[in-house]
Amino acid sequence: MIKEKLDVATVLRGYIELTQAGRNFKARCPFHTEKTPSFVVTPDRGSWHCFGCGLGGDIFSFVMRYEHVEFPDALRLLAEKAGVELRRVSPEEERFTGALYRANAAALTFFRQQLGGDVPRAYLAARNISEEAAEFFEIGWAPPEQDALAQHLLREGFDRGDLVRSGLVLDTQYGLRDRFRARLMFPIWSALGKPVAFTGRIHPDFDTGNLGKYVNSPETPIFVKGKVLYAYGKTKEAVRQAGRALLVEGQVDAVACWQSGAKNVVALSGTALTADHVALLGRSAQAVDLAFDADDAGWAAAEKAAHLALGAGMEVSVVRWPGGKDAADVAGENPAAVLEAVAAGVPVVEAWSEKLLEQHSLRSREGVSALRRVLALIARMASPVQRDQWFRYLSRKTGVAEETLRQEARSGVQLEPQGAREERAEPAAHVPRTEASRWAALAEQVLAAAYHTHDLPRVQGMHLPEGFREVLDLLRAEESRSEKPEVDAILQRVIVAPSVVLGTSNVDRLLRELEDCYISAERARLSGVIADAERAGDEEAVNVAMALLDALPRR
Secondary structure (H helix, E strand, O other): HHHHHHOOOHHHOOOOOEEOOEEEEEOOOOOOOOOOOOEEEEEEOOOOEEEOOOOOHHHHHHHHHOOOOOOHHHHHHHHHOOOOOOOOOHHHHHOOOHHHHHHHHHHHHHHHHHHHHHHHHHHHHHOOOOHHHHHHHHEEEEOOOOOHHHHHHHHHHOHHHHHHHHEEEEEEOEEEEOOOOOOEEEEEEEOOOOOEEEEEEEEEHHOOOOOOOOOEOOEEEOHHHHHEEEEHHHHHHHHHHEEEEEEEOOHHHHHHHOOOOOOOOOOOOOOOOEEEEHHHHOOOOOOOEEEOOHHHHHHHHHHHHHHHHHOOOOEEEEOOOHOOHHHHHHHOOHHHHHHHHOOEHHHHHHHHHHHOOOOOOOOHHOOOOOOOHHHHHHOOOHHHHHHHHHHHHHHHHHHHHHHHHHHHHHHHOOOOOOOOOHHHHHHHHOOOOHHHHHHHHHHHHHHHHHHHHHOOHOOOOOOOOOOOHHHHHHHHHEEEEEEEEHHHHHHHHHHHOOOOOOOHHHHHHHHHHHHHHHHHHHHHHHHHHHHHHHHHOHHHHHHHHHHHHHHHHOO
């Protein structure tokens, strides 16, 4: 239904510039750099194909790849363009999602409208935030009144309970009170660019010392800190074009970097980097530049982030701000220094070698401990070639023989608690493999191969059977246990599977077979849904299921 209403050329023209070539269209491919257009759109087939990089598909696959989203989000986005209403079957789900999206969008409009006053404008200037940056990041102002937003949203027809669930409003013994007051408001967006939460920075004239300089929205059904990166919904195209992301610690730092020319910036929102964050960045970037504060907490956060990013196969560099300042201070003094510092970023192993090994002698216990931390970073790298290069670098820097460093890495760097494999080997042996379906068996084989070759990001976008997506998330988070017995059983089998390294062609074949199994299973499921809905006379459910069925790839 959606494909029938949306012409492929019309959809793609909203993203890239198309030039007519007979009955078809040509363009420069948005997914790789090229001078001569090799990207062809064929309206008669409803498809696109790039003869340069080999990618191709329909409107759904294009939107998924361009917007860096998975199929359900692409379906919703294209349904809006087509004027097809995809209603949720469950009213409860609508209450906990749709109402929250609408409340945050209305709050964003309200905060933006309040920004025109003298007080917030002066505060923007004091923070060196330009009009252009305020517009791009949709920065707003929460007035100091106790319930200005609450009363506004109630007048707009929002349900009292929904406002409390959104985290925008607090339900107190004195009535509804705004969570954010007298603060510059930084909206946080989903990957699709929808506002899902806020961070508010207190105006110094209203700071009593016990309110907190920053206040964040609480986690809700549409906002999980460990899954959302500040500014990614706005800067993901710049990240994709650069092939790398500049990761900073806060909203003000992100705005300052963007304003100084580093358009590919993203920021954490009150939490450490997680495997989900890395997976999100991995949709657009192959490298990440860590630009955290220069204090001990900043270095500790960067070290953890580096392990996650290296484990996902990304290149990692460290940006060191001049004078030990943070990004916002550097940008305020000299915007050009921001780009200079980013350009001068050094590979993470080099940065940690300089920081740790120059502070301690290798003859001391502290020195050996520091060396092992550097070796742990090398061990996380997916590429044997890169590991080999950094072992040589470390040998030259320390004077320790390469083979000795490799032995130390094998004996001193433990990626899991000692004894963990022995503890979990027994239950894994009793899990019957014969009960697994072909889809589940393929998924288990793919996950095991990816886990033992440090190539888990390759599986991230694949469709997996129930429970296997959770296993993938646990593996990427380096967890070795699950509270769910059925998930834990799969996890243990994957971890203790023989470390067989499959060739690229074999992995590609397995991934194709895995996707074919998903398509067959999903087609059968949707056919059943349609049959049930037709028997029940539920035309709306039939239409939704038909749209999903139509969107499945034809193989």
